[in-house]
Each structure stands twice: as structure tokens, then as C-alpha cells.
Amino acid sequence: MTQIIEKRAFLCLLFDFYGALLTEKQKFVFDLYYHNDLSLVEIAQEENISRQAVYDILKRSENILYDYEDRLHLASKFIKTNDKLVNALNIINNIEQENNSDKLGKLKQIIHSVLKDG
Template sequence: MIEDIVQKTLLFDFYGQLLTDKQRDIVEMYYSNDLSLSEISEQIGISRQGVYDALKRAETTLEEYETRLRLVEKFLQQKFILAKVSLMLDEIIGAEQDDISKIKDRIRNIKSFIERLE
């Protein structure tokens, strides 16, 4: 459940500006402001079912953008690679000076990870 909310929030962060104003407002109220469907319906003056339908359409639209553009997937992959590179650099910093061959291997690995970012 939490992963689903995080995923939808990431999709909204990346593609939210591509939604209609009404969809964007509903998604923001629901996920960012943690309002219930009833609270949202009261604020914008439509039925609870109307809010639910608009929210589901917006979520579907966001998922379709991700299917086509894969920006969130690329972002998460880059975050993972940068975390790995950071760990490898920490190992190099902590290495003894007589471990030159290990340091060179780590640098080669870092280079290959960085090349994946392109």
C-alpha cells in the first residue's frame, strides 16, 4: 500500500502538469493533502463518485505517461546507480594504499555504472 502511494506520488511529481487542472487538484488533495473522497467532493462541489472517477482517470493517465516515457523508471535506476557508486567511492576512500589493484577495479566498476546513466 505504501509503495503504491509512493509510486503514484512519483508519477504525479513527474507528469502532474500534464493532467487537467481539475484532475491535478483532485490528485493533489487526495495524495498530498490526505483528504478523503468526501472531503474533496465537498470542497470542489461534485459527488464523491465523481471525485473517485476523476481520481481513477488521472491515475490511469499518469500510468500511461510512464508506460510511454519511463521517466520515473529512469529516475529510480539513476538513484540506485548513484547509491552504488557512492558506496564504491567510500570503499576506495577507506582502502589502504597498498591495495592499488583493488582500487583500480573499483574505479573501473564505477566507470561502468556511470556509463549506464547516459
């Protein structure tokens, strides 16, 4: 189950980075399936197409998103940067508990803003 959730979350992240490069139909179907949690049958009924057509659009879209990531690595770099910032923030929190320094507080605010905006 966790792998399914992780795959779904990663595909949504890829969509955030590369979704604009999909066709309007691909974006729409992807959004209905991954963001609105509609089933293939529900999308097929709404779009007046077959369930197989919905499946094909989704698989094609997923492959395109994975292909862009394989070439550009933007999502992977984002994840690594985010992980490093979270780790740095944890270290700062540990130091701050031992020594309440104004400089650490300012640095912590900066990292929080990067995590929030990033």
C-alpha cells in the same frame, strides 16, 4: 501496507514527471488526495461534487499517469539512475574508509550533488 505506500509514492513520482499533462481539476484533486492526504469524502465536500466523482477523477488521473509512464519510462529511468548513483556512493564510502583519498572525496561530492539536485 508497504505496497500501498509504494504505490502512493510511485504515483506521486509520476505526478512530478507528468502532472502538468493533467487537467487543472485532475491536478487539484490529485494534490488534495495524494499530497494533502484528504479523504474522498473531504474532497467531495470541498469541491461540492459526489464521492464517486472524486473517485472517478482520481482513477482517470492515475490511469493517465501510468499511461504516460508506459510510453515514456521517465520515472523508471530516474529510479534506475538514482539507484546506480546510491550504489556508487556506497562503494566510494567503503573505499574511502580504507584509503582517505582527495580524489574519492571530490567524486563523492559530485555524486552527492547529483543525488540532491536530481
